[in-house]
Amino acid sequence: MVANPQKYSDKDLAEFKEIILKKIAYAEEDLDLLKGAFKNDRNNGTEDTSPTFKAFEEGSETMSKEANVQLAIRQEKFIRDLKNALLRIENKTYGICRVTGKLIQKERLKLVPHATLSIEAKNMQQ
Numbered sequence: 001m002v003a004n005p006q007k008y009s010d011k012d013l014a015e016f017k018e019i020i021l022k023k024i025a026y027a028e029e030d031l032d033l034l035k036g037a038f039k040n041d042r043n044n045g046t047e048d049t050s051p052t053f054k055a056f057e058e059g060s061e062t063m064s065k066e067a068n069v070q071l072a073i074r075q076e077k078f079i080r081d082l083k084n085a086l087l088r089i090e091n092k093t094y095g096i097c098r099v100t101g102k103l104i105q106k107e108r109l110k111l112v113p114h115a116t117l118s119i120e121a122k123n124m125q126q
Helices: 010-039 051-090 106-111 119-125
Strands: none
Touching: 010 051, 010 106
């Protein structure tokens, strides 16, 4: 019972919105943890250890902070993509492939709720 085969029903959109809101909440929580990790300059108890170990520890800490910054940037993009998906739900264009104009499969949207391409369109890109 599909009213318009080119759009998801309001019931479906409400279900997707719930999934997206949960994902945003988790993603923002993760982002806060990441930001806390790279803002935290705590000393890992290397004060009285050998200078070689301390240098290694500082280098490791720098690499870890850079990795956290990269993860935070990716997480911010993910949150932005999810919020854009909410906008598409509001204007009822959610779930429509931006290349083919066909509906993106429900299963795909449940796994990747910010998807804007159908599998068909994604495969065409490769």
